[in-house]
Amino acid sequence: MIQVTNLFKKYGKSTQALKDVNFHIEPGEFVSIVGQSGSGKSTLIKIIIAEEKADKGQVVVGGWDITRIKEREIPTLRRQLGVIFQDYKLLSKKTVFENVAFAMQACGFKQKDITKTVHQMLALVGLKDKENRYPHQLSGGEQQRVAIARSLVHKPKLLVADEPTGNLDSINTREIIDLLKKINNLGTTIVLVTHNKDVVNGLKSRVITLDNGVLISDQSQGRYLL
Amino acid sequence: MISFFRVIKFAFQGFFRNFWLSLVTVTMMLMALFSTTLLIGIDYIKEATLEGVNKKVDILVSLKVDTDREDVELLATDLETMTEVKKVTIITPEENRVLYEQSNLDEQAKKVLEIFAPDENPFGFSLAVQANNLSQYDAILSFIGQDKYKNLVDNSDFNDFDTFVAKIENLSKVINKYSWYVILAFLLISIVVIFNTIRISIYSRKDEIQIMKLVGAGNWFVKMPFILESILYAVASVALLIVVVYPIINFIQPSLNAYFQDVNVINILEYFHSNFFRIFGLQFLVLALINILSTSIAIRKYLRI
Ligand SMILES: Nc1ncnc2c1ncn2[C@@H]1O[C@H](COP(=O)(O)OP(=O)(O)O)[C@@H](O)[C@H]1O
Ligand SMILES: [Mg+2]
Numbered sequence: 169m170i171q172v173t174n175l176f177k178k179y180g181k182s183t184q185a186l187k188d189v190n191f192h193i194e195p196g197e198f199v200s201i202v203g204q205s206g207s208g209k210s211t212l213i214k215i216i217i218a219e220e221k222a223d224k225g226q227v228v229v230g231g232w233d234i235t236r237i238k239e240r241e242i243p244t245l246r247r248q249l250g251v252i253f254q255d256y257k258l259l260s261k262k263t264v265f266e267n268v269a270f271a272m273q274a275c276g277f278k279q280k281d282i283t284k285t286v287h288q289m290l291a292l293v294g295l296k297d298k299e300n301r302y303p304h305q306l307s308g309g310e311q312q313r314v315a316i317a318r319s320l321v322h323k324p325k326l327l328v329a330d331e332p333t334g335n336l337d338s339i340n341t342r343e344i345i346d347l348l349k350k351i352n353n354l355g356t357t358i359v360l361v362t363h364n365k366d367v368v369n370g371l372k373s374r375v376i377t378l379d380n381g382v383l384i385s386d387q388s389q390g391r392y393l394l
Numbered sequence: 395m396i397s398f399f400r401v402i403k404f405a406f407q408g409f410f411r412n413f414w415l416s417l418v419t420v421t422m423m424l425m426a427l428f429s430t431t432l433l434i435g436i437d438y439i440k441e442a443t444l445e446g447v448n449k450k451v452d453i454l455v456s457l458k459v460d461t462d463r464e465d466v467e468l469l470a471t472d473l474e475t476m477t478e479v480k481k482v483t484i485i486t487p488e489e490n491r492v493l494y495e496q497s498n499l500d501e502q503a504k505k506v507l508e509i510f511a512p513d514e515n516p517f518g519f520s521l522a523v524q525a526n527n528l529s530q531y532d533a534i535l536s537f538i539g540q541d542k543y544k545n546l547v548d549n550s551d552f553n554d555f556d557t558f559v560a561k562i563e564n565l566s567k568v569i570n571k572y573s574w575y576v577i578l579a580f581l582l583i584s585i586v587v588i589f590n591t592i593r594i595s596i597y598s599r600k601d602e603i604q605i606m607k608l609v610g611a612g613n614w615f616v617k618m619p620f621i622l623e624s625i626l627y628a629v630a631s632v633a634l635l636i637v638v639v640y641p642i643i644n645f646i647q648p649s650l651n652a653y654f655q656d657v658n659v660i661n662i663l664e665y666f667h668s669n670f671f672r673i674f675g676l677q678f679l680v681l682a683l684i685n686i687l688s689t690s691i692a693i694r695k696y697l698r699i
Contacts, residue, residue: 274611
């Protein structure tokens with residue numbers, strides 16, 4: 169599902185964010201990426217969703233070599249991925265329903281299909297009764313669930329999440345992680361960047377550890393090292 | 395086609411759901427439009443004033459007292475054949491006397507008439523000659539100054555008139571030159587202000603743009619609602635402009651009439667009415683164009699994600 173080979177990324181002249189990173193993720197896996205702040209986790213995610221470009225090396229996502237992806241191909245890539253962020257990234261002037269629908273409208277789906285799928289996804293994340301609220305009328309956990317619903321509408325085979333629970337308390341964190349596990353069980357590959365030791369240890373799945381841009385450990389059934 | 399309707403819907407949503415931002419943007423645009431309209435109004439008043447002056451100005455050619463009616467009419471006909479001349483009016487000695495009596499000279503000066511008997515008239519014929527425009531009076535004056543008219547014309551007050559015409563003409567030239575600079579400066583300032591207003595408005599919504607891109611929207615799909623929204627700004631500000639401008643011109647029209655003591659010299663209300671589409675339609679088109687361009691330029695860097 170993801171093949172990263174000899175990946176290098178530098179910001180400016182001096183910040184080496186990723187140094188010779190190599191790993192391979194199979195379809196259906198649930199992989200956690202951990203590491204201290206500034207170790208290059210977000211940079212890795214940004215390269216996977218083509219928000220940043222690699223300096224050297226190769227990145228293949230879902231069989232597609234995106235290392236030299238053209239700007240006009242980027243939307244096509246993103247429509248095959250689900251992405252969630254620490255700050256939810258919801259459109260503040262759109263309702264819950266409209267936020268989730270937007271990802272499908274952008275792809276040109278018919279309104280009938282959109283309505284059906286959006287209701288289905290909002291039910292999955294447990295927000296069926298709040299579809300007419302605006303993001304600021306929701307709690308952090310609820311906002312993140314909206315973002316998850318949005319990331320799922322085009323049925324992605326890969327879901328990447330950059331510290332999705334970073335702004336949440338432990339109960340909400342638990343709910344979000346459970347939701348991600350459920351999605352993984354339905355067959356979606358998940359790459360989860362996190363800081364949270366309990367989350368990583370509770371998952372008992374593969375853990376990739378970055379330190380200063382270098383991949384220092386890659387263990388199946390791993391634990392939080394640092 | 396579905397996308398097309400969605401884009402329109404998003405444009406309206408963006409306009410109304412960012413109400414305060416839209417209001418600020420539209421207000422800035424309204425001020426720019428208002429300045430331009432003010433200039434258009436001032437330009438019209440200037441033109442109308444010059445035309446009004448032109449209409450009121452004529453050369454008064456006083457003829458020698460003993461000139462015959464036939465000779466006067468001959469001269470009038472000669473003048474009328476000139477292309478520069480618009481109208482020649484013959485003023486009889488009797489009319490001249492009445493005009494003198496009714497003029498605002500002081501009583502002392504008017505008493506001078508008392509030395510003449512009622513049937514004696516110290517005035518001769520006069521001709522009021524009107525040109526098509528101010529610059530033509532020179533030609534008319536030199537025509538009258540020809541030797542063959544020497545024994546008819548009593549040309550004492552020509553010089554004075556000459557300088558008056560020159561002054562008015564000069565003034566009009568200065569105003570024209572000056573107003574071009576002002577209009578140019580205003581247009582430039584307006585364009586800069588509008589461009590920056592749109593830039594700020596787009597900047598304040600850059601997160602929205604980036605989010606749309608991150609969830610897989612194409613550039614066109616993100617950009618079009620913003621472009622349409624910028625056209626809505628133009629629609630709203632021109633509509634508000636019309637609402638603001640008409641009461642103002644209604645309010646100032648009476649004082650303009652009073653200035654010339656004549657309704658038809660400066661009729662700004664009529665001018666705005668008959669040039670409605672030229673004034674407001676053109677401003678709408680130009681503003682919409684500036685908005686579309688500014689939006690396209692301002693949004694570009696946020697789409698690159
Ligand atoms: N846009 C950027 N410009 C310059 N430096 C950056 C940028 N983004 C990240 N960095 C730097 O790259 C390094 C890795 O950052 P990041 O990938 O965000 O780490 P993490 O997500 O693990 O906290 C850090 O030193 C950070 O300061
Ligand atoms: Mg990060």
